[in-house]
Amino acid sequence: MSDEIRRHNEDLASLDKDYATRYGFQDPVNYFHKGARGINHEVVEMISRMKKEPAWMTELRHAALDIFTAKPIPKWGNSELLSEIDFENIYYFMKPIEHQQSNWDNVPEYIKKTFDRLGIPEAERKFLGGVSAQYESEVVYHSMREDLKKQGIIFLDMDSGLREHPDLVKKYFGTVISTADNKFAALNTAVWSGGSLIYVPPGIDVKVPLQAYFRINAENMGQFERTLIIADKGSRVHYIEGCTAPVYSTDSLHTAVVEVIALEDSYIRYTTIQNWSRNIFNLVTKRASVYGNATVEWVDGNLGSRLSMKYPCIQLMGEGARGEILSVAFAGKDQHQDAGAKVIHVAPNTSSRIRSKSVSKDNGRASYRGLVKVHKNAANTKVSVECDALLIGEDARSDTYPTMEVDNDQVKVEHEARVSKVAEEQLFYLTSRGLTEDDARLLIVNGFMEPFTKELPLEYAVELNRLIELEMEGSIG
Amino acid sequence: MPDQKALFEFNDIHVEVDGKQIVSGVSLKILPGEIHAIMGPNGSGKSSLSNALMGHPDYAIMSGEAFLDGRSILSMSADERSRAGLYLAFQYPLAIPGVTVANFMRAALQAHRGKDADMSDFRKLFKAAMKALLIDPSFATRYLNDGFSGGEKKRIEILQMSMLNPKMALLDETDSGLDIDALKIVSEGINRFHNDSNALLLVTHYQRLLNYVKPHHVHVMIHGRIVKTGGPELALKLEELGYDWVEAEYAQGTGA
Numbered sequence: 189m190s191d192e193i194r195r196h197n198e199d200l201a202s203l204d205k206d207y208a209t210r211y212g213f214q215d216p217v218n219y220f221h222k223g224a225r226g227i228n229h230e231v232v233e234m235i236s237r238m239k240k241e242p243a244w245m246t247e248l249r250h251a252a253l254d255i256f257t258a259k260p261i262p263k264w265g266n267s268e269l270l271s272e273i274d275f276e277n278i279y280y281f282m283k284p285i286e287h288q289q290s291n292w293d294n295v296p297e298y299i300k301k302t303f304d305r306l307g308i309p310e311a312e313r314k315f316l317g318g319v320s321a322q323y324e325s326e327v328v329y330h331s332m333r334e335d336l337k338k339q340g341i342i343f344l345d346m347d348s349g350l351r352e353h354p355d356l357v358k359k360y361f362g363t364v365i366s367t368a369d370n371k372f373a374a375l376n377t378a379v380w381s382g383g384s385l386i387y388v389p390p391g392i393d394v395k396v397p398l399q400a401y402f403r404i405n406a407e408n409m410g411q412f413e414r415t416l417i418i419a420d421k422g423s424r425v426h427y428i429e430g431c432t433a434p435v436y437s438t439d440s441l442h443t444a445v446v447e448v449i450a451l452e453d454s455y456i457r458y459t460t461i462q463n464w465s466r467n468i469f470n471l472v473t474k475r476a477s478v479y480g481n482a483t484v485e486w487v488d489g490n491l492g493s494r495l496s497m498k499y500p501c502i503q504l505m506g507e508g509a510r511g512e513i514l515s516v517a518f519a520g521k522d523q524h525q526d527a528g529a530k531v532i533h534v535a536p537n538t539s540s541r542i543r544s545k546s547v548s549k550d551n552g553r554a555s556y557r558g559l560v561k562v563h564k565n566a567a568n569t570k571v572s573v574e575c576d577a578l579l580i581g582e583d584a585r586s587d588t589y590p591t592m593e594v595d596n597d598q599v600k601v602e603h604e605a606r607v608s609k610v611a612e613e614q615l616f617y618l619t620s621r622g623l624t625e626d627d628a629r630l631l632i633v634n635g636f637m638e639p640f641t642k643e644l645p646l647e648y649a650v651e652l653n654r655l656i657e658l659e660m661e662g663s664i665g
Numbered sequence: 666m667p668d669q670k671a672l673f674e675f676n677d678i679h680v681e682v683d684g685k686q687i688v689s690g691v692s693l694k695i696l697p698g699e700i701h702a703i704m705g706p707n708g709s710g711k712s713s714l715s716n717a718l719m720g721h722p723d724y725a726i727m728s729g730e731a732f733l734d735g736r737s738i739l740s741m742s743a744d745e746r747s748r749a750g751l752y753l754a755f756q757y758p759l760a761i762p763g764v765t766v767a768n769f770m771r772a773a774l775q776a777h778r779g780k781d782a783d784m785s786d787f788r789k790l791f792k793a794a795m796k797a798l799l800i801d802p803s804f805a806t807r808y809l810n811d812g813f814s815g816g817e818k819k820r821i822e823i824l825q826m827s828m829l830n831p832k833m834a835l836l837d838e839t840d841s842g843l844d845i846d847a848l849k850i851v852s853e854g855i856n857r858f859h860n861d862s863n864a865l866l867l868v869t870h871y872q873r874l875l876n877y878v879k880p881h882h883v884h885v886m887i888h889g890r891i892v893k894t895g896g897p898e899l900a901l902k903l904e905e906l907g908y909d910w911v912e913a914e915y916a917q918g919t920g921a
């Protein structure tokens with residue numbers, strides 16, 4: 189945590205202190221369209237028709253629904269919790285307003301207030317190149333700086349993307365993550381709505397981050413955004429997403445699919461900070477294909493939710509490709525963060541680095557589930573995996589499930605896994621300097637998170653530290 | 666009842682670790698402006714006493730009393746004792762990965778001043794304190810004691826003391842691990858800190874620290890007891906003769 193961040197933290201100290209008041213509010217809404225609960229081919233047809241989609245997409249959706257129905261609930265992760273999801277009780281499509289806005293003033297007051305409270309327009313003014321704000325199923329506000337548009341950069345919500353760039357979408361959609369990849373990817377493909385489409389032309393460096401914000405407001409809502417990012421040869425882009433939802437007594441579902449394509453010599457960083465309320469099932473499939481000498485970095489922060497299952501994946505397809513996955517998970521009371529990473533080395537001279545950090549508190553459980561696969565042809569590859577778990581309290585739990593499949597012997601693999609507790613000696617050292625035990629513990633946790641936090645833009649680092657502080661409040665030793 | 670003149674006073678302190686008695690009835694009275702030294706063989710209980718006085722939960726004080734500025738401290742938590750003006754420079758300072766020296770120092774000073782206190786002078790103070798101890802500015806952004814050499818850690822302990830400005834500082838073997846130049850720099854730092862209204866209790870094995878930081882009283886601790894007290898000359902004698910004669914003398918005196 190840098191000095192600067194601490195000062196920001198101090199500025200923010202006056203904000204409300206708990207999730208329920210900061211993010212947990214809910215808006216009474218008259219939706220433009222609110223479908224019925226449950227999922228079937230009629231729902232799929234209705235979504236596709238409302239979006240006036242090309243026939244190939246409608247067909248893809250129907251086929252995906254059949255695959256979703258046919259596939260059983262996964263046996264890994266936390267199948268017990270997964271089987272609690274009542275798919276018939278979920279709303280699969282809610283359209284809050286008829287037309288998306290690009291002028292903040294025209295966004296309906298209640299939605300504006302929501303995003304105002306979450307600090308979205310402010311962040312846009314300060315440091316972002318483009319902003320997309322999704323409320324339930326659709327993006328309600330979208331804007332991008334003119335100079336970026338002129339460079340030929342595409343940053344649209346996925347619905348508009350499909351309308352305005354059908355060939356681009358058709359070329360790449362579902363090529364990194366096939367419909368049948370897993371049950372939840374199939375579900376997303378059947379009912380997807382919103383998300384972002386980004387295309388950066390060859391050689392263009394998008395110097396300011398592009399950001400999307402996803403907000404679930406309604407109870408039992410399912411949010412199924414679909415994101416596709418293509419960085420053409422030699423280009424660079426940083427995309428950031430943030431997510432929140434109100435506190436309800438019954439569950440909601442967030443099932444996104446993110447496909448990232450880094451063509452030769454390009455660079456993509458994808459940063460996520462999600463802070464779901466504790467009734468959200470967060471089941472996300474994220475995967476990147478990285479071509480010759482290109483780099484993809486997933487920076488992935490997971491807080492909140494009831495159950496998160498998320499394993500950002502990198503496929504190193506071209507020689508010299510590089511991938512990095514840096515993730516943190518915070519599992520508080522009654523939460524299970526099943527997070528991890530996958531790297532697949534297909535081409536020679538590729539390198540990957542996985543760093544996973546987790547904090548478990550109370551009876552929270554954080555799991556690291558990792559896969560590293562090195563294909564026969566992938567000579568001279570470098571793999572480094574580092575897992576760090578911090579436990580707070582006697583009931584906290586952490587487990588690691590690393591898998592390595594190496595079919596080439598010219599590989600350098602490093603693997604480290606550590607589990608530590610907040611040590612009494614460290615606490616004593618800090619309290620002997622006047623810090624209360626709670627502050628001491630928070631400082632230790634922030635320090636533990638620092639390798640992650642320092643990778644974030646300042647505003648996000650500040651926000652993450654705030655969120656950790658909320659999570660830590662009232663923790664037992 | 667505490668002595669009104671004493672800055673720090675403890676009486677008949679008994680300390681247990683894991684149910685084993687380590688310190689067996691130690692008393693000391695320290696007046697404002699005084700420097701005391703405790704010497705004694707390895708394992709005699711010097712660090713245990715210091716830890717217990719600072720409020721380490723593993724070092725249970727089974728009986729006895731302790732007063733800082735006339736206030737009883739034994740019911741206070743470690744952080745309360747710190748904010749009341751007690752400081753312990755650790756024999757083995759702990760590393761806190763990911764927390765920079767600057768941020769830690771800011772948090773500690775904020776804790777002492779109060780949550781809402783103005784901290785705008787922090788950078789200036791911190792820089793000056795680092796400079797006075799010839800600590801390279803790069804240490805500000807290094808993680809606290811993480812990979813620091815033994816001597817560097819000790820210097821950071823004195824840095825913290827100079828920033829927090831306690832009334833009563835317990836320095837547990839701050840001289841161990843310091844090279845000749847560092848010993849001088851650290852000693853000067855201790856002397857700059859010391860004034861008529863605060864006090865020091867030095868735990869040390871060596872006379873060389875006491876050449877720089879001159880104690881008024883020297884105590885010898887053996888087997889959890891203070892068995893002898895004298896002036897600065899006692900330290901010189903110990904340096905020359907070791908502890909055997911003190912032990913023998915004490916055994917005779919108690920008839921043991």
Ligand SMILES: Nc1ncnc2c1ncn2[C@@H]1O[C@H](COP(=O)(O)OP(=O)(O)OP(=O)(O)O)[C@@H](O)[C@H]1O
Pocket residue numbers: 682683687705706707708709710711712713714723756
């Ligand atoms: N946390 C602990 N757990 C178990 N035993 C302990 C603990 N701390 C101290 N002891 C024991 O108590 C006795 C006194 O130890 P202490 O560290 O207080 O000695 P010391 O006088 O500071 O020695 P040194 O000069 O070597 O620093 C030793 O026998 C030591 O092993």
Ligand SMILES: [Mg+2]
Pocket residue numbers: 711712713756837838
């Ligand atoms: Mg000791």
